[in-house]
Amino acid sequence: MYQAHYGLTELPFTLTPNTSFYCELEGHRSAFEVLVTALEAGEGFIKVVGEVGTGKTLLCRKLLNELPEQYVTAYIPNPYLTPSEMRAHIARELQVEAPEEQSEQLLTQAIQERLVAISRANQMAVIVVDEAQALPAESLEALRLISNLETETRKLLHIVLFGQPELDERLATREHRQLRQRITFSYNLQTMTVAEVARYVSHRLYIAGYHGAPMFSSRVVKMIHQASRGVPRLVNVLCHKLLMLCYGEGCYEIKPRHVRFAVADTEDVTLPRRTGLWWGLAGAVSLAALGVWTWQQGWLAEYLL
Structure with a gap:
């Protein structure tokens, strides 16, 4: 052109979230520091909220690209999934061998066994959800239940939610109060x-x-x-x-x-x-x-x- x-x-102002064009704005730098600190702390849910177009997906991809090798990631770019679809997606991302018998209970058990193996290798599993405000209520609750997988001493995985302000509105409801209380770190992206x-x-x-x-x-x-x-x-x-x-x-x-x-x-x-x-x-x-x-x-x- x-x-x-x-x-x-190349074109400098495309809408594709290209990490090679990442500009360390104050808001993005602070958000990234919060994410890294939260992951190192080893606690539950982490949330980053920002208005449409503020660079959440770019920040999400930067996090996935720059996490050290001790982190094993599962990326969910399109969260409009049923609970069973979400569990299957997480299993594929974590390279879980699916059980021969089609059973949600067996799949959850296989995911837990994979998470234990990751933990024994001194690694940490991280589930990263983009556009988290689009998660159906049942899938949001299923995600909370997956976060219950843990040993006696530590959580087996982190869950990072990137979403629009509507995510905060949904988490503010009584229905999701248990998940809301598990969010240990959060950040709001500014323009x-x-x-x-x-x-x-x-x-x-x-x-x-x-x-x-x-x-x-x-x-x-x-x-x-x-x-x-x-x-x-x-x-x-x-x-x-x-x-x-x-x-x-x-x-x-x-x-x-x-x-x-x-x-x-x-x-x-x-x-x-x-x-x-x-x-x-x-x-x-x-x-x-x-x-x-x-x-x-x-x-x-x-x-x-």
């Missing part, structure tokens, strides 16, 4: 400050191979922060559109008008005061025209080949 125009080796948005944008451009003059002025960064509310995912969406707009115009420096165009064309952002219907129409037309132009360039290149 626009990599050659800016001298990039980025203006200074962090500036560092975040610069960091991602650098990782993507950009070494030119600064493209984002302080005024532009403040507008991006205002529009996105400091949410990393929305910052990515806006910055991607800003690079597309400048690429379409053949320029490099991002202007406030570019931000207004991108904001007017993006869902779930706060529009600056000066932004109105005209900016919305202009932004939509500009991005649509750029899309057509980019498609034509690709068609022409294919034709010439």
Whole structure:
């Protein structure tokens, strides 16, 4: 798309949680320290909660990538599972040999035997659940029951829950009070400050191979922060559109008008005061025209080949 125009080796503002682009923001650094400390302490449930787009999945993947070898992990990226499906998934992740007879009791026993073996090898099992707010009530309770597996002296596994604020709302109910009392460490992810948005944008451009003059002025960064509310995912969406707009115009420096165009064309952002219907129409037309132009360039290149 626009990599050659800016001298990039890859797209810097994709929505895929790519750990190579991880920027150590204050909130993410603190959350990661809480997770590591909690795991070393060897206690029960750990919870990280953050609004949509604040980087929970990226932090989750960073944790899985950087845990020392003494941790054996089971990752549940899609928790919308029945209790039996969840137990089967955990068994596969922990490389448990499934019993020949289809029995929930035998499968649970096999999981416990595997956890005991992991413990005897001086290792610790960790179940990491992303999007934990989507866990059905029965599966959430089943997860609590699995956490009961222990020896006389120590827990056999940790359970780390990453979820949206709805997770806290569910845990606050009487139905889940037993699980709520077992959460020994928790952290709430915050959105980025203006200074962090500036560092975040610069960091991602650098990782993507950009070494030119600064493209984002302080005024532009403040507008991006205002529009996105400091949410990393929305910052990515806006910055991607800003690079597309400048690429379409053949320029490099991002202007406030570019931000207004991108904001007017993006869902779930706060529009600056000066932004109105005209900016919305202009932004939509500009991005649509750029899309057509980019498609034509690709068609022409294919034709010439």
